[in-house]
Amino acid sequence: MTILQAQKIYKSYGNKLNRQEVLKGIDMEVGEGEFISIMGASGSGKTTLLNVLSSIDKVSQGSIQIEGNELTAMKDQQLATFRKKHLGFIFQDYNLLDTLTVKENILLPLTIQKVSKKAANSMFQAIAEELGIYEIKDKYPNEISGGQKQRTSAARAFIHEPSIIFADEPTGALDSKAASDLLNKLSEVNEKRKATIVMVTHDPAAASYSSRVIFIKDGQIYSQLNKGGETRQSFFKDIMKTQGVLGGVHHDN
């Protein structure tokens, strides 16, 4: 079943005189329970795509439907409620509140749902221990490392068990051990809870955890790879190959 459907979406920044088209007619579909990676060169519009798909930003043209709801027709208030309830985010630049401790940051999405304090605490403990950040729960964001921030951001995305998780470079600041821990966690959430995941990444190894990879170039979908029955190793090699054809990481134009 399709949970998210985007048709002919366009996004441009700037004014009439100085206009930059970032997304140029992207069509995509995400099935319920899918784990999708989006890859592409820096500046190719991955974050922008993720933002419009997750209703944080508005498209210039086109339509986006999540579970049959047309996002472009919804009011800000409705969109906000929708995000709050159904979406989880791991942002590229962490997006932690510097006035809150790690624990308070992570528990933030729970406060709007009627979860008892005790239940919240045990949920927090479970997720924080899994991601190895339980010891730093009373520290402030400016006192922890980039990787720890990223894991905090991930824990915040998981804790309220959203139906779709949007992750922007979730492994960017992590070493390989921490990265595979996080990716395993993502896979587990994807398999056990049937959570849908849309992840942006530069790293083919990270992408190989997913079931489908979408390559973006110049604001359009360049190609797609399906894992199908392949092993992660051979899927990883396929991704490498496509990335090689795409020209690896280079700046736009």
Add this chain to the structure above:
Amino acid sequence: MTIRQLIYRNFKKNLATYYLYVFALLFSVALYFAFVTLQFDPSMDETAGTIKGAAAIKVASVLLIAIVGVFLLYANTLFIKRRSKEIGLYQLIGMTRRQIFNMLSVENMLLYFTSLFIGICIGFAISRFILMILIKITGIEAIANLHFSTDALIQTVIVFTIIFGFISLMNWIFIRHQSILNLFRVRSKTEAKIGKVSFFQILIGILGIALIAFGYYVSSRLFSGDATIERYLFFAMLLVLASVILGTSLFYKGSITFIFFLIRKKKGGYLSIREVLSLSSIMFRMKSNALLLTIITTVSALAIGLLSLSYISYYSAEKTIYEAIPNDYAIVSHEDGMAFSALLDDHDIAHTTTEVDFTISHADLHDVLGEHAEDFGFKVNDTPMIVVSDKNIDTIDLQDNDTVFINYSSSIMNILTFNDTGTVQLSGKSDAHDLKYQGLEEVYILPFRITSGGFPVAVVSDSVFHELQADEDPDLEPFFQDFVGIDLKDKADVDEAEELFHQDISQYAGNESRTASFQYQKENMGITMFVVGFLGLTFLVTSGCILYFKQMGESEEERPNYTILRKLGFTTKDLLTGIKRKQLFNFGIPLVIGLCHSYFAVKSGWFFFGNEMLTPTVIVMLIYTALYSIFGFLSVLYYKKVIKSAL
């Protein structure tokens, strides 16, 4: 890019970005210059000369410099902090601290002295406006047009140049103490960690409350006749001031922080959006907030106190006059009274004439006053007292062994307390009368001039009065023998009557016109009222502005947080409820404590200013709260704008 280009670009950019710094400057300069212009204006000599107005103005101008200085230094702190990233960047590209400082100074100087110039122009314009208000309050109309005063200009320039010196010094210290790293991070460090409440902190909180209580206690004893305190009055006042201010600061540092710690600890990391935006945001800046809140509290308390006292005196003026002069004209000799009455008749001015017959006796008041009254410097057992017959007052009818006291000055009654009942002995040269004291009545029939400034008058039955009068001790013979009170039937005649009175009658010492006295009183207080009102409003506006600026800065600092929260799906409305709470704290706490401080301050010495405390003080407090709240609302509006634009 050359340094000069860099300066020019920064200047252009900052003019727009940091308009509040410019605003603070313009405001301060305009206000100060307006004040000094008035001070130097020849037309003010007359007003200032009528009382010790000159001294009041001097004190006021010193206070004005102080508050303006604090205000500008504070605005500058915000200004330079907001630019810390830029400064860090310059350091990163290899400029030395001295170079950066020089660059900033040149830029700052341009900004500062341009504002100074414009501010002076504005100040000159508003000084005329202020003068008009002044004329309105004092009723003095002989003020000519205002001249631009070079003295005022020079003084303003000197004062603000000195302030500029301090600002530069501050900037230099700021730049000196920053490493590149700090400059980039200046905003993201929390000032109050949870989980670190120490015993020490609790102690500080308790000490703060104790100091405030001690200050209040000493202030309530200041004028209560305590001999030790009175001997060291000035020292005691300083003590009150110091202990209350220090106590307030410790209260914020300790108690408030401690309470917040407890609340947050109890939440166990599970904060609602409201608490995220109020509690944690306030704690994040606890240290700098504590200082700021102390300053705002002190300034507010000072402003409310000053305004209350001056309003008390204005408010009481009319009442005082009506007590002190019971008729439109109070004439202290029979002949003058009859002459003036005849004069009024000649001019067809309808009036009533009331003659009050009085005598003077020895009064033994120890049973109704208590011994402590000795402290006020008169002999309780034998004090001269004016006595009248109950015949003069329609509402009072007494038995031969009763007496009531009337004609008292409210100001005196604030210090002197009479028991409800007791025995009063009135005696002439040979005979004594023991009378049952029946209480005080709010009746006024003799001017205070006759009753030694407002000491009560005893009312006795007609027969007792005649006995006392016949037996009057010649040693006590009062300065005035008779009293004639004249009231106009139609108040429209007052101008004509005034003219007649001043032509002829007033030259005899002791005769008074209520209208003239009231006018004189108003002129006397007008200038004080004005100076105090000016200061009070300045304090109000500056403290409001400081808080508002601070909140503007905070909202900008927290903008990324709003972005995150909105991304996560919290709505503008969710965020605003939290912000409202935070502002309730930021504006409300210093106001409430300031009100509390000023209440005790006013209570300790208000009776020197008038005879009615509660009404004028409450009125001042309400108006102050209303005006002050405007800044709170403005800041919420600003937050709303920032939050709306955050996503």
